[in-house]
Amino acid sequence: MEPDAADDADLLRAHGAGDPHAFARLYDRYDRPCFQFIRRLLGAAHGDAAEDLHQETWIAISKTAAAFDPGKASFPAWLFTIARHKTWDHFRRQKVAVLSSAQDDAAMMVPDPGQTPLEQVQSRELAQEIISPVEALPLEQRGVFVMFAQAGLSLEEIAQVTGVTVETAKSRLRYARAKLRQSLAGERSAYV
Amino acid sequence: MSDHDATPDPMDKAYAQAEAVLNDDAARAARRARVLAAVAREPAAPAAPSLPPRRSAWGRGGWLAAASVAGLSVFLATQVYSPASNRQRPAPPATAVPAPPTPGIAAPGIAASPAPAARAPSQAAPALTVARRAATPSSPDPARAAPSPAPQIAPAPGPPPAVSAGPSTEVSELVVVTGERVPAPAASLAVRSSPGSPAERSTRLRDAAAAGRTAEVTALLASGAPVDAPDDEGETALMKAIQADQPAAAALLRRRGASLERKNHAGVSARDMAMSLGDAELHHALGLDP
Numbered sequence: 001m002e003p004d005a006a007d008d009a010d011l012l013r014a015h016g017a018g019d020p021h022a023f024a025r026l027y028d029r030y031d032r033p034c035f036q037f038i039r040r041l042l043g044a045a046h047g048d049a050a051e052d053l054h055q056e057t058w059i060a061i062s063k064t065a066a067a068f069d070p071g072k073a074s075f076p077a078w079l080f081t082i083a084r085h086k087t088w089d090h091f092r093r094q095k096v097a098v099l100s101s102a103q104d105d106a107a108m109m110v111p112d113p114g115q116t117p118l119e120q121v122q123s124r125e126l127a128q129e130i131i132s133p134v135e136a137l138p139l140e141q142r143g144v145f146v147m148f149a150q151a152g153l154s155l156e157e158i159a160q161v162t163g164v165t166v167e168t169a170k171s172r173l174r175y176a177r178a179k180l181r182q183s184l185a186g187e188r189s190a191y192v
Numbered sequence: 193m194s195d196h197d198a199t200p201d202p203m204d205k206a207y208a209q210a211e212a213v214l215n216d217d218a219a220r221a222a223r224r225a226r227v228l229a230a231v232a233r234e235p236a237a238p239a240a241p242s243l244p245p246r247r248s249a250w251g252r253g254g255w256l257a258a259a260s261v262a263g264l265s266v267f268l269a270t271q272v273y274s275p276a277s278n279r280q281r282p283a284p285p286a287t288a289v290p291a292p293p294t295p296g297i298a299a300p301g302i303a304a305s306p307a308p309a310a311r312a313p314s315q316a317a318p319a320l321t322v323a324r325r326a327a328t329p330s331s332p333d334p335a336r337a338a339p340s341p342a343p344q345i346a347p348a349p350g351p352p353p354a355v356s357a358g359p360s361t362e363v364s365e366l367v368v369v370t371g372e373r374v375p376a377p378a379a380s381l382a383v384r385s386s387p388g389s390p391a392e393r394s395t396r397l398r399d400a401a402a403a404g405r406t407a408e409v410t411a412l413l414a415s416g417a418p419v420d421a422p423d424d425e426g427e428t429a430l431m432k433a434i435q436a437d438q439p440a441a442a443a444l445l446r447r448r449g450a451s452l453e454r455k456n457h458a459g460v461s462a463r464d465m466a467m468s469l470g471d472a473e474l475h476h477a478l479g480l481d482p
Contacts, residue, residue, distance in 0.1 A: 024228055031224060036211055055227045062231045064472050067480070072467065081468040089437070127210035134207060149204035150211055160468075163460045170198065177203045 008075035012065040023062060030076060031058075033151035034083055040146045041087045043135040049090055057083045077157040080147055084161060133183035137176050144169055145176035394421035394429075401429035401445060404438035409445065419450045426456035434465045439477035442466075446478055 008029070014022035034057060039050040060082050068078055134142060143162065147153040153161070159169040388396070397417040400408040409429070413419060420428045430450035433441040446452070452463040466478050475481055 020232075023231060027224065027228060027231075031227070032215070032220065035220075035223065051223060051226075054223065055230050058227050059231055059234050060471065063234055064475065067467060067472075067475055069467065072464075078468060085469050124213055127213035130206055130210040131214065145204075145207070149201075149207045155198050159458075163456070163458050163465075165458060168458075177201055180203050180207075 009068060009070040012061075012068050012075070015062065016065050026061075026075075027058060030079055033076075034058075034079055036150055037080060037143070037146050038083050038087055040131075040135055041084070041139060041143055042090070044132075046090065046094065053083070053086045053090055057086050060086070073160055074157055076151065076153055077160045080151065080153065080157075080161045084143060130180075130184065133180050136183065137179060141172045141176040141179070144172040145180075148173055390416070390418070390421075393417035395423070397421070398423060398427070398429045398432045401438065401441045402432040402436040404433070404436070404441045406440050406444050409441055413448050419445060419448050420454055422454075422456070426458075428454060428456075428462065430462045431456060431465055434462055434469065434474060434478075437469065437471055437474060439471070439474045442474060443477035452478065 008026060011022045011026040015026070031054075035050065035054045038053050038057070039047060042050050042053070057079070061079060068075065073081075134145065137145065140162065144158050147158050147161065148155070155166050155169050155173070158173075159166045162169060393412050393415060394417055397409060397412045397419075398421075400406075400412060420430070422428050427435075428450060430442060430445045430452070433439075433445060450462070452466075453461050455461045455464075463478075463480070466474055466480055
């Protein structure tokens, strides 16, 4: 994701001033990573809610655009904070137990099998074999991994989104990668 | 922790490729149209937001008026219906008095409408039409509608409740027909009389704030619970209210002096949390409007 905070802020201001195209431009920049973030956090069991939560997120962005301060956070960090909040709200409404960070981390003390070459992911079947273990990660690790790997947020931004220290965000990312390697090694040794 | 963690990893690349393969352009286009249409229907973010007028009960004058009405009601209840007179002249059964046709419309004369379970002839208060109201009747959020430990109120007999509170709904407010809202006074009395260490009261304060139970928050603060007492993660009641999107509780805590600047152990303040959530109503409640 391009960290173009100034332009994002300009677009938000233009949206607030009534420019009908500004918001669409902003949306087009970030809709894909935002939706995928929500979709992966929800996982297969709650995937149907992704469309609604994605829409709610962008409506919230629109309605509170005047509150965005580019000096405090990048637009992607703000966007993902709201998306994460909407997803957590959904889990709360559905009474889904969300593991605490400590539980997440304790459960993921797995040895990292190390890096090995990955073949190109070209088929949908192959892609799904990678997505499934991502969706099986503990929520906090999943969120950090998706924000870093797909949305391109920095660890500092991720720490800001999730309200933890950079070290904690880094730790979660490391555990997520290790767990994914372990999962994929069990399913398809060619990936790892 | 090595710096390697902050650099791209083959696992990251594989995941990004997988997402690209699974991407559905048609679905994305449909989603785009739907989201932008929904955003267009909503009021755009103005440079100077013109939020809807706040309920009068939120203003200082509103609270005073509401408190005066409630106090007058209690006074009349104790003066007009003494226990002795009640023994001689028991209240008529609820079925004998027709319910007001519309909740919130003042009936002529004096009448009270308590919850059925709380009727007590010795505490009759027929000065005003008062109806119980669920704390979050329009919110589907279970966190907001969580069962409340707030005690039941025992007002006077009279017509059936204009708004019926089910057994699983929280009762934390009284709606007086004048349109003012007042916190349930019995909750305050019960919390004051309930035992509990300062730490327990602090925990209950955070829980009440997160659940939006404003009457309980008021009562706990009145009982001496420190407004900014943090939990193990350094989070205060105000932070809990913000995270749970409970603007009324957050506004109440702010009025009672809760700090917006105090930070949790992750270095995040209540102000940071509120700003990051992008909730206009919450911003308004906390006075964070630009």
